[in-house]
Amino acid sequence: MATIRHHPEAIGVGFLLSAVGGYLDAYTYVGYGGVFANAQTGNVVLLAIGLVRGEIGEALRHVPPLLSFLVGLAVAESLARPWARATLRRPARVVLTLEALVLAVVALVALPNVVVTVAVAFVAALQVSTFKKVGDVPYNATVTTGNLRSLVAELAAWWADRAPDARRRFGVLAGIVLSFAGGAAVGAALTLTTGRSAGLVPAVAVLVALTAIAVETRRRERA
Numbered sequence: 001m002a003t004i005r006h007h008p009e010a011i012g013v014g015f016l017l018s019a020v021g022g023y024l025d026a027y028t029y030v031g032y033g034g035v036f037a038n039a040q041t042g043n044v045v046l047l048a049i050g051l052v053r054g055e056i057g058e059a060l061r062h063v064p065p066l067l068s069f070l071v072g073l074a075v076a077e078s079l080a081r082p083w084a085r086a087t088l089r090r091p092a093r094v095v096l097t098l099e100a101l102v103l104a105v106v107a108l109v110a111l112p113n114v115v116v117t118v119a120v121a122f123v124a125a126l127q128v129s130t131f132k133k134v135g136d137v138p139y140n141a142t143v144t145t146g147n148l149r150s151l152v153a154e155l156a157a158w159w160a161d162r163a164p165d166a167r168r169r170f171g172v173l174a175g176i177v178l179s180f181a182g183g184a185a186v187g188a189a190l191t192l193t194t195g196r197s198a199g200l201v202p203a204v205a206v207l208v209a210l211t212a213i214a215v216e217t218r219r220r221e222r223a
Contacts, residue, residue, distance in 0.1 A: 010216060011172060014134030014141070016209050017127065018176045019183030020202045021142035024103075026187030027198055028065075028120055032113045035061055037120040038128070038142035040069050064114050065121035072125025080129075090217075095130045096210040099123040100203045107199030116196075136165075137172045144180045147173055 009017070021038055028037040036042045043062040050059025079091045102123045106116050128142040140146045151173040157166035190198035 007217070007220070008133035008135050009131055010212065011134055011175070013209050013212050014131070014139060014172070015175050015179040016205055016212075017131055017141040018139070018144075018147075018179040019186075020205050020209075021124070021127070021140075022144070022180035022183030022185075023187035023202050023205075024120055024124055024142070026184040027191050027202070028117050030188050031191040031196060031198070032116050033061055035065055035113075035117045037065065037117065038069075038124045040066055040121075041143075041145070061114070065117040068118040068121040069125045072122040073129055075122075076126050076129030079126075092130050093210060093214065095123075095126045096206050096213070099127060100206040100210070103199045103203035103206065107197050107203060110196065134172055134176065137169050139173065139176050144177055147176050147180070151177060 024037040025039050028035050034046070043066050047059050047062040047066070050056070050062070076095075079095070102119050105111075106119060111119075124142050128140060131141050132138060138150070151170060154166045154170040154173060157163040158170050186201070187198065190201060
């Protein structure tokens with residue numbers, strides 16, 4: 001499978017992007033009609049429940065972000081192709097810049113709920129397809145289910161098999177999961193108190209991650 005970013009994230013960047021992932025799910029769910037930005041599993045389940053209950057309008061609210069997420073995944077696959085990389089020298093930075101811009105617009109401009117959820121789902125798909133590793137530890141920056149599975153696997157390897165690196169990987173994954181949960185908590189709290197302007201927080205966080213990646217890339221190139 002082609003990938004946009006070939007270098008792993010520093011641990012701080014991984015934690016920050018995971019916090020953004022949790023934040024965005026809480027932001028759209030609390031502020032925009034109970035629709036998830038990242039957790040498409042949740043959207044599929046809520047879609048199915050709505051259809052079974054005969055609540056067609058309620059069910060169909062989950063379709064646009066789901067489709068937008070799929071489009072975002074397709075765009076990410078395109079950006080990972082050689083022809084795209086020849087055009088865009090730093091596609092991972094393009095992804096983060098676009099994400100920060102979209103989140104800022106969503107926070108500053110009053111838009112219909114469906115426009116917000118579609119826009120956020122699209123950039124969330126780009127993020128999850130771009131950032132996949134913290135050091136040597138694979139992770140998901142926008143959904144925590146796979147991270148929990150890996151967390152338990154590393155815990156078992158640490159305690160049962162005495163695997164040398166399992167404790168370190170367990171610690172990284174624990175930080176990823178806690179960052180996601182913390183981001184969701186902060187996102188819910190700020191959305192309840194400040195409304196749509198809460199979207200500025202993840203926009204700034206994404207810019208911080210972008211800056212950290214640029215600094216690390218420059219350091220690596222000089223070395």
